[in-house]
Amino acid sequence: MLKIVVVGNGMVGHHYVEQLAAADVEAHITVIGGEDRPAYDRVHLSEFFSGRTPEDLALTTQEHYRELGVEAHFGDAVASIDRDKKTVSTVNGKQFAYDKLVLATGSYPFVPPVKGNDHESCLVYRTIDDLDNIQAQAQGSKVGVVVGGGLLGLECANAVKNLGLETHVVEFAPGLMGVQLDAGGSAMLRRKIEALDVKVHTSKATQVIEANADGDSRLIMRFADGSSLTTDMIVFSAGIRPFDQLARDCNLKVGERGGIEVDQQCKTSDNNIFAIGECALFDGRIFGLVAPGYRMAEVAASQLGHDSTTFQGADMSTKLKLLGVDVGSIGDAHGSEAGAVAYTFSDERIDVYKRLIVSADGKNLLGAVLVGDCSDYDTLLQYFLNGIALPTDPQTLILPYNAGGAPALGAAALPATATICSCHNVSKGDIVTAMDAGYCSLGEVKAETAASTGCGGCAALLKSIVDDELTSRGLEVNKAMCEHFNLTRQEMFHIIKVESIKSFAELIEKHGSGRGCEICKPTAASILASLWNDYVLEEKHVGLQDTNDTFLANMQKNGTYSIVPRIAGGEITPDKLIVLGQVAKKYKLYTKITGGQRIDLFGARVQHLPAIWQELIEAGFETGHAYGKALRTVKSCVGSTWCRYGVQDSVAMALYIENRYKGLRSPHKLKSAVSGCTRECAEAQSKDFGVIATENGWNLFVGGNGGMKPRHADLFATDLDDETLIKYIDRFLMFYVRTADRLQRTSVWMSNLEGGLEYLQQVIIEDSLGIGAELEEQMNNIVDTYQCEWKTTIEDPEKLKRFRQFVNSKAEDRDIIFVEERGQPRPATEEERIKILALSA
Amino acid sequence: MITALNTTEPKIIPLCGQSDLIPNSGICAAVGDQQIAIFFLPDETPQVYAIDNWDPVGKANVLARGIVGDVDGRLVVASPLYKQHFDLITGECLEDHQVSVATYSVTLLANQVQLSL
Ligand SMILES: Cc1cc2nc3c(=O)[nH]c(=O)nc-3n(C[C@H](O)[C@H](O)[C@H](O)COP(=O)(O)OP(=O)(O)OC[C@H]3O[C@@H](n4cnc5c(N)ncnc54)[C@H](O)[C@@H]3O)c2cc1C
Ligand code: SF4
Numbered sequence: 001m002l003k004i005v006v007v008g009n010g011m012v013g014h015h016y017v018e019q020l021a022a023a024d025v026e027a028h029i030t031v032i033g034g035e036d037r038p039a040y041d042r043v044h045l046s047e048f049f050s051g052r053t054p055e056d057l058a059l060t061t062q063e064h065y066r067e068l069g070v071e072a073h074f075g076d077a078v079a080s081i082d083r084d085k086k087t088v089s090t091v092n093g094k095q096f097a098y099d100k101l102v103l104a105t106g107s108y109p110f111v112p113p114v115k116g117n118d119h120e121s122c123l124v125y126r127t128i129d130d131l132d133n134i135q136a137q138a139q140g141s142k143v144g145v146v147v148g149g150g151l152l153g154l155e156c157a158n159a160v161k162n163l164g165l166e167t168h169v170v171e172f173a174p175g176l177m178g179v180q181l182d183a184g185g186s187a188m189l190r191r192k193i194e195a196l197d198v199k200v201h202t203s204k205a206t207q208v209i210e211a212n213a214d215g216d217s218r219l220i221m222r223f224a225d226g227s228s229l230t231t232d233m234i235v236f237s238a239g240i241r242p243f244d245q246l247a248r249d250c251n252l253k254v255g256e257r258g259g260i261e262v263d264q265q266c267k268t269s270d271n272n273i274f275a276i277g278e279c280a281l282f283d284g285r286i287f288g289l290v291a292p293g294y295r296m297a298e299v300a301a302s303q304l305g306h307d308s309t310t311f312q313g314a315d316m317s318t319k320l321k322l323l324g325v326d327v328g329s330i331g332d333a334h335g336s337e338a339g340a341v342a343y344t345f346s347d348e349r350i351d352v353y354k355r356l357i358v359s360a361d362g363k364n365l366l367g368a369v370l371v372g373d374c375s376d377y378d379t380l381l382q383y384f385l386n387g388i389a390l391p392t393d394p395q396t397l398i399l400p401y402n403a404g405g406a407p408a409l410g411a412a413a414l415p416a417t418a419t420i421c422s423c424h425n426v427s428k429g430d431i432v433t434a435m436d437a438g439y440c441s442l443g444e445v446k447a448e449t450a451a452s453t454g455c456g457g458c459a460a461l462l463k464s465i466v467d468d469e470l471t472s473r474g475l476e477v478n479k480a481m482c483e484h485f486n487l488t489r490q491e492m493f494h495i496i497k498v499e500s501i502k503s504f505a506e507l508i509e510k511h512g513s514g515r516g517c518e519i520c521k522p523t524a525a526s527i528l529a530s531l532w533n534d535y536v537l538e539e540k541h542v543g544l545q546d547t548n549d550t551f552l553a554n555m556q557k558n559g560t561y562s563i564v565p566r567i568a569g570g571e572i573t574p575d576k577l578i579v580l581g582q583v584a585k586k587y588k589l590y591t592k593i594t595g596g597q598r599i600d601l602f603g604a605r606v607q608h609l610p611a612i613w614q615e616l617i618e619a620g621f622e623t624g625h626a627y628g629k630a631l632r633t634v635k636s637c638v639g640s641t642w643c644r645y646g647v648q649d650s651v652a653m654a655l656y657i658e659n660r661y662k663g664l665r666s667p668h669k670l671k672s673a674v675s676g677c678t679r680e681c682a683e684a685q686s687k688d689f690g691v692i693a694t695e696n697g698w699n700l701f702v703g704g705n706g707g708m709k710p711r712h713a714d715l716f717a718t719d720l721d722d723e724t725l726i727k728y729i730d731r732f733l734m735f736y737v738r739t740a741d742r743l744q745r746t747s748v749w750m751s752n753l754e755g756g757l758e759y760l761q762q763v764i765i766e767d768s769l770g771i772g773a774e775l776e777e778q779m780n781n782i783v784d785t786y787q788c789e790w791k792t793t794i795e796d797p798e799k800l801k802r803f804r805q806f807v808n809s810k811a812e813d814r815d816i817i818f819v820e821e822r823g824q825p826r827p828a829t830e831e832e833r834i835k836i837l838a839l840s841a
Numbered sequence: 842m843i844t845a846l847n848t849t850e851p852k853i854i855p856l857c858g859q860s861d862l863i864p865n866s867g868i869c870a871a872v873g874d875q876q877i878a879i880f881f882l883p884d885e886t887p888q889v890y891a892i893d894n895w896d897p898v899g900k901a902n903v904l905a906r907g908i909v910g911d912v913d914g915r916l917v918v919a920s921p922l923y924k925q926h927f928d929l930i931t932g933e934c935l936e937d938h939q940v941s942v943a944t945y946s947v948t949l950l951a952n953q954v955q956l957s958l
Contacts, residue, residue, distance in 0.1 A: 484911075517908070518907070802863065807856070
């Protein structure tokens with residue numbers, strides 16, 4: 001069998017292995033990774049500091065490779081290649097033979113050759129281990145310097161700042177991000193970054209780094225111009241250099257300034273050796289982004305199959321947020337082509353800078369720079385990538401809309417070859433093909449093409465293409481909820497709110513037809529509850545509710561119910577625990593601990609529910625709303641009160657959150673958690689909204705989900721104080737309640753939200769829709785009118801009539817039969833039930 | 842099961858009072874070992890409907906606790922277990938024509954719900 005050895009298990013090396021495994025090539029694959037761990041997501045490395053663990057960042061595992069039949073070795077780098085014998089040897093002396101060798105060794109951070117750069121407080125920013133070191137060094141530091149004002153340097157500066165250090169950026173060149181930005185864009189970026197209290201020092205050449213013997217700080221940096229800077233730690237992020245020593249040692253062709261030379265097939269000067277990713281030099285260029293690396297991996301893998309493809313270079317346009325500032329760069333930002341014409345728009349009042357570089361004939365976009373506002377990026381990129389003819393007045397593309405700016409390029413104007421999702425290389429044509437094959441909804445298109453499942457930057461564009469295609473196919477998306485209402489949940493919400501509708505009867509008479517059903521009735525009931533918070537068992541509401549809501553308990557398969565009292569934050573006194581045990585014993589209930597840190601009591605007959613709750617309420621319990629589409633639990637870890645690592649009181653915060661939002665009716669159930677530090681023991685990132693303590697306050701995550709389709713929550717805002725945290729959660733929840741579809745969890749709601757996370761941040765944090773105060777008021781209203789539905793119920797003899805098995809008899813339902821298993825009752829199976837009934841007859 | 846209730850003469854059995862009913866929802870009455878789900882729809886004629894309480898799909902006595910409504914104009918209750926619809930007049934299961942539940946003739950007379958057999 002063909003022996004393939006892959007050296008380096010970074011993002012690109014891993015992508016190569018996956019491509020090969022998927023292509024079904026008969027081969028034995030051996031992976032040799034120099035780092036201790038399998039490939040992880042380097043692009044999102046900085047999220048390590050906001051609580052992502054190495055496991056979260058992992059792209060694969062040993063087990064996964066084993067399942068693919070891939071042999072993998074980690075923590076032992078390749079030391080040499082013998083091209084004649086076709087073997088590689090590792091540092092620890094292991095040898096592997098290959099037929100084809102793939103070099104995916106990536107690159108390493110460039111550390112300027114300055115005396116003193118080997119001090120233990122001089123660090124780099126490339127691997128998880130590096131970040132561990134930075135975190136450790138930051139512990140005893142007050143000041144941090146980042147050397148390098150490029151893209152990675154500024155990302156690094158953000159991390160240093162978030163670690164709570166006074167942050168400086170030292171750049172050799174006269175401006176920040178010199179590769180991607182022109183002088184004007186660079187100046188605007190500097191202004192914005194300095195406003196965030198990051199000190200920027202440009203045109204500074206470091207000459208020596210000395211230990212600072214006296215004084216509080218550890219180091220002193222001396223610059224060529226005679227100035228100096230004291231600091232506790234230094235992180236070098238001054239560019240990358242390809243890991244090409246292996247190739248040099250065995251005389252493969254390398255570029256003058258480094259990089260293993262490859263051709264269009266990603267082959268090196270040796271026919272049996274490929275090089276891909278950041279170690280490869282194509283056409284005199286290194287591509288320091290992951291997408292081109294992935295393309296190379298695909299090309300190299302395709303050489304072993306039937307349909308070989310070629311690498312044609314890649315576009316290096318980028319859009320990103322640096323220290324919270326939107327920055328975009330497309331094509332040739334410096335206008336170096338002869339005759340190029342530039343248009344510039346700058347508004348210092350709102351700190352926005354935009355520049356277009358247009359060809360001499362005014363027809364084509366050659367480049368663009370955007371700082372402070374990237375909303376035009378998608379449209380401009382499409383003009384650039386697809387050579388779409390520019391309008392006669394190209395400046396309209398960057399002018400504010402009310403100053404004569406042109407609207408965004410419509411989806412219809414894009415050619416089929418237009419790349420929509422560059423992470424997964426999906427073109428407009430691919431999307432149309434998927435829709436031709438019947439995958440017509442946004443969700444289906446995403447699942448089918450993988451578009452917009454990477455960085456998500458193309459979400460808005462993807463949606464407009466799908467919508468546009470649907471319209472042009474004459475397909476109207478049927479948004480009706482059911483046969484009784486030609487409305488979506490959002491529309492129904494709006495109508496009920498605006499017209500102050502208070503009952504289902506009124507709603508269906510004015511806006512629906514027929515009598516309703518099990519879809520529209522509970523939906524209306526939930527909206528009525530979210531808006532007016534009436535008691536759900538009021539006569540006019542009772543027939544609208546699912547059985548669980550009607551009986552305030554969860555129906556199980558044999559018609560009995562389970563009961564989950566609220567145990568806020570998972571905190572419970574021994575006395576209350578004893579009561580739960582006593583009640584369970586008395587009513588012969590099966591007990592189980594839930595994933596949300598509560599106790600579930602199963603097997604209660606409908607006629608026993610009130611008596612059980614009577615006892616629970618007397619002991620101080622409240623309903624847990626486990627039956628409702630409502631806030632369920634707020635899980636917590638013990639936090640700073642007990643835990644050695646905790647930095648905030650996570651239990652107190654969890655209790656506060658749970659007590660605030662308990663009873664809130666929503667489109668689907670809501671779960672939350674609070675962790676006392678970034679070790680994240682409460683698993684807050686798998687919740688609809690999760691809170692993780694930091695040294696300076698709380699990080700808020702939203703849109704997470706466990707269950708069938710797990711989704712990691714998105715980091716929404718960092719270092720919030722208590723008050724701001726609650727304000728954001730208030731707004732987030734109410735906005736979700738208002739705009740989500742029926743039975744749509746926050747995770748799905750967020751992925752369907754046009755504009756995604758960024759849009760949500762604008763609405764909630766910047767209050768871009770001006771509804772912040774209204775959302776908060778609505779939430780306050782719900783909080784103020786909270787009632788324990790069980791308490792209200794047991795106090796009302798009329799309502800208790802509902803909890804009878806039979807209106808005309810005290811008999812029990814004889815079909816409910818339990819058998820014992822592991823010392824507890826469980827429902828009899830159908831066979832057992834029939835047998836037992838026959839015996840008793 | 843219905844055969845157990847059959848006698849040759851029509852028989853009237855009082856089940857409950859009107860105040861035991863819940864508007865636009867169901868309750869359950871026992872007749873011997875038989876469980877009957879009774880639905881009270883004040884805006885329809887007639888106002889009361891009765892079918893088996895036993896859900897033949899979910900295999901539990903739960904139909905009285907389902908949500909009532911209409912599908913294509915037919916009055917139905919949706920099983921609270923797996924959401925199949927049962928026609929309140931014919932007992933037919935809309936999702937599976939092989940399955941049906943028994944229906945009973947009930948009347949609301951002088952604030953009394955009566956079953957005629
Ligand atoms: C902080 C940060 C942020 C970034 N943000 C973005 C972004 O937003 N967008 C984007 O497109 N790109 C971004 N990048 C760049 C992106 O991460 C790289 O382009 C990508 O990781 C390159 O993948 P690779 O596999 O070629 O190299 P790497 O991921 O570096 O992997 C190479 C691996 O090979 C190993 N190796 C080296 N030599 C040997 C040897 N002799 N034997 C065995 N193993 C060896 C290395 O230890 C390493 O694990 C970012 C990078 C960093 C550091
Ligand atoms: S998250 Fe874990 S480590 Fe951190 S405070 Fe809570 S229990 Fe302790």
